[in-house]
Amino acid sequence: MSEVQSIIRKSLFTESGAVPPPLEAVYARLAALGDSPPAAVDLLADEIRRLDRSYFAENQPEIPDHDYDRLMRALRELERAFPETARPDSPAARVGEKLSGDRQVVAHRVPMLSIENTYSEGELFDYGGKIEKLLPGEKIAWVDELKIDGVAASLLYENGVLTRGVTRGDGIRGDDITDNVRTIRDVPLRLVGEAPETLEVRGEIYMPNSELIRLNLIQAEKGEKPFANTRNLTAGSIKQEDPAVCAARGLRFFAHSVGSTEGLGVSTHFEFMERLRTLGFATSPLMRRLETFADAAAYAREMIDRLHELDFETDGIVLKVDDFGQRARLGSTSKFPRWVIAYKFEKYEAETTVREIRVQVGKTGKVTPVAELDPVAIAGSVVSRASLHNADEIARKDIRVGDRVVVEKAGKIIPHVVRAEPEHRAADSRAYRFPAECPVCGAALVKEEGGILIRCPNVQCPAQLQRRIEFFASKEAMNIDGLGEKAVALLIESGLVNSIVDLYRLRVSDVSRLPRMGKKSAENLIAAIEKSKKAGPARLLNALALRNVGEQTARVLIAKYRSIQNLAAATRDELSTIPDIGGVIAENIADFFADPENTALLDELREFGVKTELTDEPSSEAEGELPLEGKTLVVTGTLTRFSRSEIEELIRQKGGKASKSVSKKTDYVVAGAEAGSKLTAARRLGVPVLTEDEFLALIGDSEGRTGQEEPEPGKLF
Ligand SMILES: [Zn+2]
Structure with a gap:
């Protein structure tokens, strides 16, 4: 047998002398190559790259890790036996042969500027208004991305091969971390497909929460102190002198922007990100392109609500102008590029213990698990409950009763459990089993939406x-x-x-x-x-708790149909054409009124004299007239009762016009907390300034609103 084949067999075969089934195909191809070291090295390197891509880019491990390791061992052994076949971009180089002792300081080809950031929603909107003013009359699309809490780095590719990795440093110069960057499995050492001559990709090196858990279990076994958090461990690992140490830390990389590039042929950021994925990079989840700044800001808020889904730490949302031409015209201030802003949120963590996991049943039967915690002070308030969101999330994070856990409070969202600390677990700890039956009525729970949503199906529950x-x-x-x-x-x-x-x-x-x-x-x-009985049809519609129909949607619907009977008669197609309604809500509404029990309920309510239509008789909604007819309002600052789009919609519904900038023609400015330049302008021009409550009084709705779909963890049955 040739030396090549002997190395391959020794690396790939199991102790029993057989090739593992997942490697059979690749082994057959290797065997057919006979005694050609370069061909075998190329084949193995290509196969490993392909597996890396499917593992990281598509999140689909094709073969078990130990079989992957066998391929890697074969490649390494061949390169060792035939050194002339080893190439700098070989996947085997990830394992980290030590290159040099001291970190060299390297200048960035294009400075890595920091970006403007704000913690205030009011300032965020002021920023959006400023950009719209700088590009008058233009459509400006935005891209929203998570701001990953890791170590910023710049990777240089020349002719498709990774030649350098540098930390952000002071923005002008950073540390050369090429040897350690090579150990990050989702950093392509060689780009896939046709690569530009030069490509500088910027992104964030980070550590997944699950990796920190794994490392801390190892620390505990060795009797050593656990690592405190992913951010510090990432920063420490990437500067390790010995790349093998860094390699063992399981770092990851998300690409997020362009440094300098020649020949990529893209004109927008969104295209660029797609191109990066085809070149073999991982990009962060939840990224989305939005047509207007208002949409981008609304989506940023939605992303913050979804932080609990992520396996890594974030500290904000980055909003970027999509079009490179517009970016060029916007240029930079002395400190920041103008086309990007980070909307950050205050984030606080604390450790505590899960006493119990309870499930609560909502008004539509949705079953939500909640962790009962040993009370712990986080950012000035005591947290004793945290939403666990769904069964899937408990399983994914493996949160158990009795666990030490890290709990996070970010922005205004309900506290959530970031991760468990299994190194503190007792020996008899068991994985949490989601109840199969409703804890209140005993009905067998049903899974919907692919198992994410669990529901008590018993309407009598x-x-x-x-x-x-x-x-x-x-x-x-x-x-x-x-x-x-x-x-x-x-x-x-x-x-x-x-x-x-x-x-x-x-x-x-x-x-x-x-x-x-x-x-x-x-x-x-x-x-x-x-x-x-006189509350009026919009309140009644909200009160009936149709899925996805909250207070705001109820108002929109009643403004259009004027009675619940008319709404009930509307078809699904007709409903879905109403702005802000859309297909899913249309379907929820149609389904509700298709159920004879619901129509019977409405008939009975009407017989008891409950108002189901708009009339001229005054009601607590002050319906029938439009209190803001002909008025122009500007909203600024952080509101507590409304999102920006909600209050603007409400202004329109009440007959008014929602404008972005304050002028002499402005009738009112509604100012929330931290209102900035618009408030100043209003005072200068003598425009009346309203609080949210005064605004509500003006439109005749003294009760205000809340409208939260998810039950507060504080309100258990
Ligand atoms: Zn039940």
Whole structure:
């Protein structure tokens, strides 16, 4: 047997002397090559690169890790036996032969400028307005990306081969970390397909949370101190003198921007990112191109709500102008490029212990797991519960009862569990098993949307009934005073209320007989229920809790259809053409009214005198007139009750015009916290400035709004 074939067999074969099934095909191809070291090296290198791509770019491991390691061993052994076949871009170079001792300082070809950032939504909008003013009349598309919390680096490729990796450093010069960058498995050492002559790619070197967990388990086994966080460990690893140490730390890389490039042939950032993926780079998830700044800002908020899904740390959202031509025209200030801003959020972490994992049943039957925690102070408030979102997330993060966990509070979102610390686990710890039955009614739970959404299917489920009635009575719905959590529980327990419509059958004499319910409070409750009949169709529609139909959508729909009966008669196609509605919501609405139980409920409510249509008679919604007719309003600063698009939509619905800039023609400025230049302008021009509450009073909605779909973890049944 030739030496080449002997090395291949020794590397690939298992102890029992057979080639593992996942490697059979590649082994057959290698065997057919006979005694040609360069051909075998090329074949192995190509195969490993292909596997790396499918593993990292498509997130699809094709073969088990230990078989991957066999291929790598074959390649390394061949390169060692035939040194003339070893190339600098060989995947075997990742394992890290030590190149040099000291880090060299290298100048960046194009300076790596830092980017402007803000923690204030108001400033974010001011920035968007400024950019729109600098490019008057132009359509400006944006790209939203996660801001990864790692180490910024620049990678240089010459003729498709990685020749240098440099840290950001001071932006002008950075440390040469080429040897360590080579060890990062999702950094292509050689680009795939046709590569430009020179390509400088910038991105973030980071460590996944799951990798930190793995390393800390090893630390614990060795009796050593756990590493504190991914950010510091990344920074420490990438400057390790010995690349083998860095290689063992499982770093990753997301490409996010262009340094200098010749011959890429792309004119927008979004195209560039697509091109990077075809060249073999990994890019961060959730990235999206948006047509307007308002959309980009709204999507940024959505991304922040989804942080809990990620296996790595982020500290903000980056919004970039998509078009390179527009970027060039915007240019830079003395400090920052103008075309990009980072919208950052305050982020705080604390460690605590999971006492219990409970599931709560929402008003539409959605079952949400919640971690009950040992109370811990985070950023000035005590956190004792954290949403675990869904069964899938618990399994993915392997969060168990009794675990030490890291809990994070970021921005205004509900605290979530970032990761468990399994190195502290007791020997008898068991993986959490999601209940198969509803903890309240015992019905078998059903999985929807590919298992992500778990639901109690029993419409009679007391937990659902409780939450539906609580919601029906809440301020943003029918606004029934005195019908809170306890009163609802009492009415359900006593058997007086089995459905929403039963509320309107209650009599003072029934209610006053209930424990802890005197005659006076019974009278008040019945009066409040009576009053709710006039709440109006938009409130009623919201109160019925159709999936995806919140307060805002309910208003849009009633403004168009004027009654719930008309809405019920609308077809799915017709509904889906309404701006802000779309296919999914149209389907939810059509499904709701197709169910005879729901139409029966509405008929009964109407018989009891509950208002289902807009009339001229005054209601608590002040419907029928448009209080902002002919008025121009500008919104600025951070609002607490509305998102920017919500309040602008509300202004339009109420007959007004939402404008971006303050002028003499502006009738009102609605200012939230941290309002900046627009507030100053309003004061200078003498334009009346309103708080959110004053704005609500102006449009005749003194109750305000909330409208959160996900139940607060604080409100367990
Ligand atoms: Zn149930």
